[in-house]
Amino acid sequence: RNYRPWIQTWDVSSLGRSHRIFGNRSRRLHHLLSDLELAIFLTLDWQHSVLDIREQFPLRVEDTTRLADELGISHAVFKGTPQVLSSDFLVTFDRQTQSLMAFQAKYSSDLSKPEVIERLQLEKRYWEDKQIPWAIITEKEISKEVVMNIQWLYPAESEKVAEDELHHQFLLFQTQFNKQPNDSIIKIAQQLDLAYNQESGQALFWLRHLLARRYFQFDINLPYRKLIAADLIATT
Secondary structure (H helix, E strand, O other): OOOOOOOOOOOOOOOOOOEEEEOOOOOOEEEEOOHHHHHHHHHHHOOOOEEEEEEEEEOOHHHHHHHHHHHOOOOOEEOOEEOOOEEEEEEEEOOOOOOEEEEEEOOHHHOOOHHHHHHHHHHHHHHHHOOOOEEEEOHHHOOHHHHHHHHHHHHHHHOOOOHHHHHHHHHHHHHHHHHOOOOEHHHHHHHHHHHOOOOOOHHHHHHHHHHHOOOEEOOOOOOHHHOEHHHOEEOO
């Protein structure tokens, strides 16, 4: 929780849109320098196997300068001083073996640039020396549908709601889903608002919380607006 990224959003002029977002796993504010980094972060933070995400993780300059010499490539310097390089993410997983993995976010259009290739080669070698797996993630590996689903559910995962009311809503939705398996979940939520004389959107509010807390499981690749009741499986 006390980790501070080496680069923060106000330190650089990002090519994309920068983001600051509260992490459900780390319980701290994360600094993300592009839309791609945001998409990767959301995808990682949604997974229960992820324990911690450290973004803009600094690499030891003593090691990167040595490796640059060994590889025969240039190292970033400013006024004669070698600059600290960073990996976009160092992720801690809940695994008995190989709990750490590093990731670099790169748009595919940048991968043909010689200076980018050299920088990635250096980073790859750095993590190989640490015996920590490392991978490049481009926009081609990120599902837009998955990210949109997570963006919809993400705030609800950390919002505080009454557990007894949440359980009551779960039983209510479960009953309706069993009665109307082929109807969309949005339609069912709207019908519940009318049936119980609730403010419009109230049932959908509770459904979002139920999905965020995994009371129901569904294929995260399916856009939530197109889900029908039969797509959801109760977990309790």
